Amino acid sequence: MSCPIGLFYGSTTGNTESVAELIAERVGFDQVHRIDIAADGLESVAEYEHLILGIPTWDFGELQEDWDDLWQVLEAAEVQGKTCAVFGLGDQIGYGEWFVDAMGLLHNRMKEKGAKMVGYWSTEGYDFEESKALTADGKQFVGLAIDEDCQHGETQERVEKWCAQVLSEFGMAD
Numbered sequence: 001m002s003c004p005i006g007l008f009y010g011s012t013t014g015n016t017e018s019v020a021e022l023i024a025e026r027v028g029f030d031q032v033h034r035i036d037i038a039a040d041g042l043e044s045v046a047e048y049e050h051l052i053l054g055i056p057t058w059d060f061g062e063l064q065e066d067w068d069d070l071w072q073v074l075e076a077a078e079v080q081g082k083t084c085a086v087f088g089l090g091d092q093i094g095y096g097e098w099f100v101d102a103m104g105l106l107h108n109r110m111k112e113k114g115a116k117m118v119g120y121w122s123t124e125g126y127d128f129e130e131s132k133a134l135t136a137d138g139k140q141f142v143g144l145a146i147d148e149d150c151q152h153g154e155t156q157e158r159v160e161k162w163c164a165q166v167l168s169e170f171g172m173a174d
């Protein structure tokens with residue numbers, strides 16, 4: 001049986017990679033393939049019914065470098081009709097004016113291309129100034145926000161709750 005979920009991530013210092021591992025552990029290693037886009041690119045996106053995409057924000061609101069390098073490939077990818085959830089890494093104290101901005105850019109790109117976006121997540125419990133990754137009413141992030149720099153202790157529980165939500169939104173049994 002083919003694997004239903006492709007989890008694509010880019011990670012400069014390893015935090016997003018660690019969260020990708022936690023997500024795969026929670027979802028079940030038989031349900032999800034993890035793909036480091038620096039090594040394997042984005043070409044296999046078309047093979048999966050459901051997508052989870054992980055991106056940290058770097059350099060004052062910018063895309064992480066591997067996502068930046070592959071942005072045009074993503075533009076060409078066939079994602080119409082796929083269900084997609086994003087998660088983003090950031091630092092709400094050090095970079096509170098640009099908190100997880102890149103997750104917002106990635107979410108918007110996927111939405112424009114016709115993916116069905118799920119995995120929205122409350123901003124409760126975070127303390128930041130501004131973010132480009134918020135819903136119009138400002139009450140939710142457009143995906144899971146993880147802050148390994150300032151709130152490492154929250155990560156495990158956030159991942160567990162979010163994975164249960166996303167599996168349900170993917171229409172998969174938990």
Ligand SMILES: Cc1cc2nc3c(=O)[nH]c(=O)nc-3n(C[C@H](O)[C@H](O)[C@H](O)COP(=O)(O)O)c2cc1C
Pocket residue numbers: 010011012013014015016017056057058059060061062064089090091092095098099100101148149
């Ligand atoms: C130079 C630098 C710039 C950063 N810029 C931002 C930023 O604009 N917004 C944000 O939320 N986090 C920012 N961060 C925090 C990183 O996103 C965070 O450390 C993240 O966990 C890194 O993920 P990675 O290890 O997967 O690359 C920055 C960190 C550094 C060192």
